Amino acid sequence: MISDDQWRSIPSIDQASVQMTPMLLNIAVTAMLTLPAEPAQTGVAVDKAGSGQAAARQPGGQANPRADPRAGGLMIRVAAGDWGGGDPQTIRLVLEAVAAEMLSRFSGREPLAPIHVSRSPVRPVTLFERGPHGEYRIELNASGRDAAPYIYEFAHELCHVLSNYERHHHAAAARSQQWFEEALCEVASLYSLKALANRWQRSAPTAELAAAAPGLLETARRFQQEAHRRLPTGTTLAGWYALAGARLGASAYDRNRNEVVANLLLPLFEENPELWGAISFLNLQAPGSSFRDYLQSWLDNAPPRYKDVIRYTISLFFRREAPPVAPGGDYPSRPLQIIVTFGPGGGADGMARKLAELLEPQVGMPVLVENVAGASGNAGLTKALLSSDPEHTLVTLIALTAAAWADGVGTIGASDFTILGIVQQSPSMLFVRADSPLADFEQFLAAAARRRLSVATSGRGTLDDLTLALLGSHGYLLQNAPFALPRQRYQATLDGRTDALFEEPGDVAGHLAAGALRPLVVFAGHRHAAFPAIPAIVEFGLAIDDLPNFRSLAVRAGVAADKVEILNRAIDTALRSDEWQHYCARTFSCASAVTPTEAAARVRRLVDRVGAHRARLPR
Known part of the structure; x- marks a missing residue:
């Protein structure tokens, strides 16, 4: 749910932007989304043969035949009520756009039951009890011409439906972790405002909604910039949670604290919108007694494509417990792995694959490459730090990712790694x-x-x-x-x-x-x-010339010095080869040779320089 003060602070859109008139609204909005199979509800037929396919039923028992491909398979009905002058067509387009933006990330799974939307004179809410025909029931407080409150409220409440809000809701342990779901749904509200602003600036369903787009973006920006949403300077999220965790568990609706978390998680979803699919794996098991157990259950239930970013999310709240480094022996004794901290097709990926090819004859073992994108590169770094075989796990450590450490949000830092050398450098x-x-x-x-x-x-x-x-x-x-x-x-x-x-x-x-x-x-x-x-x-006349990007390779701190030296020699030989020199010239990225000690110092200087720049920016 959304607080009264929040929705009242959403600005009205220009008089010419969205015109609405009071009348009954019964609309079909569709979006292909599915959730894990759930127990049969009144009015919802569940396939007994085990396919898990559910069909929403009309009062007469017939499967509802209507589906609008613009939103993919989800039916939304908006009840008659005092919508303060709302135009049915415009409301339909706004809700349809929210559904399409969110639900397009949930392909290939069983469809949701219909959603019945009505107006509440108090505040928005998603009811635990379904309607007589198995439909979800959402109440919105939004009314009038403004598109922003509809987007903000509906995205938040739809997020609850997508995250299995109704499972185990009577369990005390579930209620004690509900604050995290509330934080994620605040992320959904901000994300939807910004996503639709960007989409409607390019192509809106109507001229009125195109005119509304700048206001949506400014609304989201203003919320993000509220002072209470920021961590205190020099505080990590893990340190903040250690102090605030008890209060968060005591009340799911501590807005100020929930919104601190929401601001920090929003970038994960903005960088990788497919991550929204991960919330359908929340709340699937009977809750444990702690927030750590709750997050672990989320990780255990999620498919592999989401696990790395979920692990990174867990590491934001709890300091990592890295596996110990194994004792010595022949090295390398098995294939090496390079974790690329960004997706395939980019410069870091090309660099790692070329180096892997050149390193194999030097180390006498295959060198495998894995892309782990997310969190500005920190998801991949987290996976490297948690590796059970750290001496055979290399990772790309890139200046633009190290710069993110200067915010002090996470628990990763330069001291967690041994830098093997600067591989590429280039101005942006x-x-x-x-x-x-x-x-x-x-x-x-x-x-x-x-x-x-x-x-x-x-x-x-x-x-x-x-x-x-x-x-x-x-x-x-x-x-x-x-x-x-x-x-x-x-x-x-x-x-x-x-x-x-x-x-x-x-x-x-x-x-x-x-x-x-x-x-x-x-x-x-x-x-x-x-x-x-x-x-x-x-x-x-703009002095923004001291932030050059560079790329390095690193291993987790604690890997034995003799093994680090073997890796350093192999990398140095690869970088001196004619093949690498041709590659780096073609990609404008040849780097001057530096020692690992000098490379580590460069990383630390960059973090300090970024911190100094950020300190001069207005908060």
């Missing part, structure tokens, strides 16, 4: 689609001074994010559009879904060669030798 650049109306960086800045421009990045808290914030401190309106998967990031700009792309030139070398992208500026103190016509950021 800003790119636009070849046919963008923004001819150069001067035009880009002029446009950003008038209206908000979206920039595709690798995640929240990264160097990308910080650079945009530093530009924002000079009055430029820039929106971070994070993507965990590189190919999605690039495609967002190529498709025109974002105005620009923040990236290293080597990572998009193919798109540059094809003439699909063109650079506007390099974030460095001088021009890039490969792009002499492209200005450096300092030429515009």
Whole structure:
């Protein structure tokens, strides 16, 4: 549920934006979503043969035949009531858009029962007891012309349905962990406001909803910037939870504390929207006695595609208990693994696969590569730290991820790793689609001074994010559009879904060669030798030139020095090879040789520099 103060603070949309009139609304909104099979409810037929397929029944016992492909299979009925002048068509489009945005992440599973929506004069709520025909019952407090309250409230309540809110709701242990579900549903509200703002700015169902889009984005931004949603400076989430956990367990509706957690979890879902599918694996088992047990049950029930990010989420609340490092022996005694902390198709992935190829003859063992994307690279780092075989597990440690540590939110830091060396280095650049109306960086800045421009990045808290914030401190309106998967990031700009792309030139070398992208500026103190016509950021009087991206390989701290030395020698030999030199030249990323000690110092300096920059930004 959403507090009275929150929904009242949502601004009204322009008078010309959304017009509504009071009348009965019975609409079909559909979205293909499914949940794990559940016990038969009144009016819901469950296949006794074990297929788990359920069909929502009408009062006469007939399966409801209506389905709207715009939202995929979920039927929503909105009851008559005092909607304060709401227009049925516009409300239908708004609810349909929320359902489509959320439920498109839940493919291939059994459909939800219908949802009956009515108006409450008090506050929004999802009722535990279903209706007479097995339908879910949601009450909204929203009314009038404003689209934002409908989005905010319905996304929150739909999230409860998706996270199996009704299972074990009588159990005291379940109630003591309900605050986490409430925090996730606050994430759903913020996510939906921002996602629909971005979608409607490009393509809205109506001109009125297109006009509403900027207001949705500003509403979400204002909520995120509320002072009570921030961790105290220098406090990790684990440290904060150690103090606040008892109060959270005592009341599911401690809004101020729930919203601290929501603000910190929102970037995970923004980077990887498919993660919404993971919430359908909450609350499946009888709850344990502790929050750690509750999260462990979530991890145990989730399929493999969600486990790495869930492990990272757990590590935010509880300090990791890393497995011990095994004693010595022949090394390496089995295949090595390189965990790439971003998705396939990007620069880090290409770097790791090329190095794996060059390392195999040096170490006499296969070198396998696994992509673990999420949390701006920290999901992969967490998996490396929890590995049961740390001396055979390498991980990419990238400057943009280390930059996220400066926020102090998680428990990962430079001291957790032994750096094996800097493998690549490159300044970042800003790119636009070849046919963008923004001819150069001067035009880009002029446009950003008038209206908000979206920039595709690798995640929240990264160097990308910080650079945009530093530009924002000079009055430029820039929106971070994070993507965990590189190919999605690039495609967002190529498709025109974002105005620009923040990236290293080597990572998009193919798109540059094809003439699909063109650079506007390099974030460095001088021009890039490969792009002499492209200005450096300092030429515009903007001192954002001290945050170059670099990529390194690392192992968990504690791996024996003799094994680290074997890895260092193998990596050094690979980096000196003609094949690697050709590769790094082609990707504009050749790095000067540094010792592992110097590489570790560079990581620490970067974290300190990022912290200093962030300290100067307005909170």
